[in-house]
Amino acid sequence: MMRVTPWRWAVLFIALVVLTSGRQLAWPLSASVLAILGIAVLVATWRDLQRSTPATMRDDIFWRGQRLPRPSQRRRSPSMRRAADIVVRLAPGAVLVLLALIQLLRAIGW
Numbered sequence: 001m002m003r004v005t006p007w008r009w010a011v012l013f014i015a016l017v018v019l020t021s022g023r024q025l026a027w028p029l030s031a032s033v034l035a036i037l038g039i040a041v042l043v044a045t046w047r048d049l050q051r052s053t054p055a056t057m058r059d060d061i062f063w064r065g066q067r068l069p070r071p072s073q074r075r076r077s078p079s080m081r082r083a084a085d086i087v088v089r090l091a092p093g094a095v096l097v098l099l100a101l102i103q104l105l106r107a108i109g110w
Helices: 006-020 027-051 080-107
Strands: none
Touching (some): 006 027
Protein backbone atom coordinates (compact mmCIF):
# COMPACT_ATOMS: atom_id res chain seq x y z
CA MET A 1 0.00 0.00 0.00
CA MET A 2 1.25 3.47 -0.86
CA ARG A 3 2.23 5.82 1.93
CA VAL A 4 1.55 9.51 1.45
CA THR A 5 4.52 11.36 2.85
CA PRO A 6 4.61 15.11 3.60
CA TRP A 7 6.86 15.91 0.63
CA ARG A 8 4.28 14.41 -1.73
CA TRP A 9 1.69 16.83 -0.36
CA ALA A 10 4.17 19.66 -0.92
CA VAL A 11 4.72 18.53 -4.53
CA LEU A 12 0.97 18.41 -5.08
CA PHE A 13 0.51 21.89 -3.61
CA ILE A 14 3.29 23.43 -5.71
CA ALA A 15 1.99 21.74 -8.86
CA LEU A 16 -1.52 23.06 -8.22
CA VAL A 17 -0.20 26.57 -7.63
CA VAL A 18 1.77 26.47 -10.89
CA LEU A 19 -1.15 25.01 -12.85
CA THR A 20 -3.72 27.48 -11.54
CA SER A 21 -1.52 30.54 -12.03
CA GLY A 22 -0.20 29.44 -15.39
CA ARG A 23 -1.29 32.62 -17.17
CA GLN A 24 0.48 34.94 -14.73
CA LEU A 25 3.78 33.03 -14.62
CA ALA A 26 6.23 33.11 -17.49
CA TRP A 27 6.07 29.88 -19.49
CA PRO A 28 9.75 28.97 -18.94
CA LEU A 29 9.25 29.15 -15.17
CA SER A 30 6.04 27.14 -15.08
CA ALA A 31 7.33 24.54 -17.56
CA SER A 32 10.58 24.08 -15.65
CA VAL A 33 8.81 23.81 -12.29
CA LEU A 34 6.42 21.20 -13.68
CA ALA A 35 9.28 19.26 -15.27
CA ILE A 36 11.39 19.32 -12.10
CA LEU A 37 8.44 18.22 -9.95
CA GLY A 38 7.52 15.46 -12.39
CA ILE A 39 11.05 14.13 -12.58
CA ALA A 40 11.37 14.26 -8.78
CA VAL A 41 8.17 12.23 -8.38
CA LEU A 42 9.30 9.69 -10.98
CA VAL A 43 12.73 9.26 -9.37
CA ALA A 44 11.30 8.94 -5.86
CA THR A 45 8.74 6.40 -7.04
CA TRP A 46 11.39 4.42 -8.88
CA ARG A 47 13.56 4.31 -5.76
CA ASP A 48 10.61 3.21 -3.62
CA LEU A 49 9.80 0.44 -6.06
CA GLN A 50 13.42 -0.73 -6.14
CA ARG A 51 13.53 -0.84 -2.34
CA SER A 52 10.33 -2.84 -2.03
CA THR A 53 11.74 -6.18 -3.18
CA PRO A 54 10.25 -9.24 -1.53
CA ALA A 55 11.96 -10.31 1.70
CA THR A 56 12.77 -13.75 0.33
CA MET A 57 14.86 -12.19 -2.41
CA ARG A 58 17.16 -10.19 -0.15
CA ASP A 59 17.34 -12.10 3.14
CA ASP A 60 19.52 -15.13 3.77
CA ILE A 61 17.83 -18.22 5.08
CA PHE A 62 19.31 -19.68 8.26
CA TRP A 63 18.23 -22.77 10.14
CA ARG A 64 19.96 -24.00 13.29
CA GLY A 65 22.88 -21.69 12.68
CA GLN A 66 23.56 -22.86 9.13
CA ARG A 67 22.88 -20.98 5.95
CA LEU A 68 20.54 -22.86 3.68
CA PRO A 69 20.83 -22.72 -0.09
CA ARG A 70 18.07 -20.73 -1.64
CA PRO A 71 15.56 -22.50 -3.77
CA SER A 72 15.79 -21.55 -7.42
CA GLN A 73 13.73 -18.44 -7.87
CA ARG A 74 12.43 -17.48 -11.21
CA ARG A 75 11.19 -14.02 -11.90
CA ARG A 76 7.46 -13.90 -11.79
CA SER A 77 5.34 -11.34 -13.50
CA PRO A 78 3.89 -8.76 -11.15
CA SER A 79 0.44 -9.39 -9.81
CA MET A 80 -2.41 -7.13 -10.81
CA ARG A 81 -2.28 -5.42 -7.43
CA ARG A 82 1.44 -4.71 -7.84
CA ALA A 83 0.94 -3.50 -11.42
CA ALA A 84 -1.88 -1.17 -10.32
CA ASP A 85 0.33 0.19 -7.53
CA ILE A 86 3.11 0.91 -10.02
CA VAL A 87 0.76 2.70 -12.42
CA VAL A 88 -0.84 4.79 -9.67
CA ARG A 89 2.54 5.86 -8.34
CA LEU A 90 4.14 6.67 -11.71
CA ALA A 91 1.14 8.42 -13.29
CA PRO A 92 1.35 11.79 -11.46
CA GLY A 93 5.01 12.24 -12.34
CA ALA A 94 4.39 11.33 -15.95
CA VAL A 95 1.46 13.77 -16.14
CA LEU A 96 3.58 16.61 -14.75
CA VAL A 97 6.37 15.94 -17.25
CA LEU A 98 3.88 15.79 -20.12
CA LEU A 99 2.29 19.08 -19.01
CA ALA A 100 5.73 20.70 -19.06
CA LEU A 101 6.35 19.31 -22.54
CA ILE A 102 2.98 20.62 -23.75
CA GLN A 103 3.80 24.10 -22.41
CA LEU A 104 7.16 24.04 -24.14
CA LEU A 105 5.64 22.95 -27.46
CA ARG A 106 2.93 25.63 -27.28
CA ALA A 107 5.49 28.31 -26.49
CA ILE A 108 7.64 27.50 -29.50
CA GLY A 109 4.54 27.48 -31.74
CA TRP A 110 4.30 23.82 -32.57
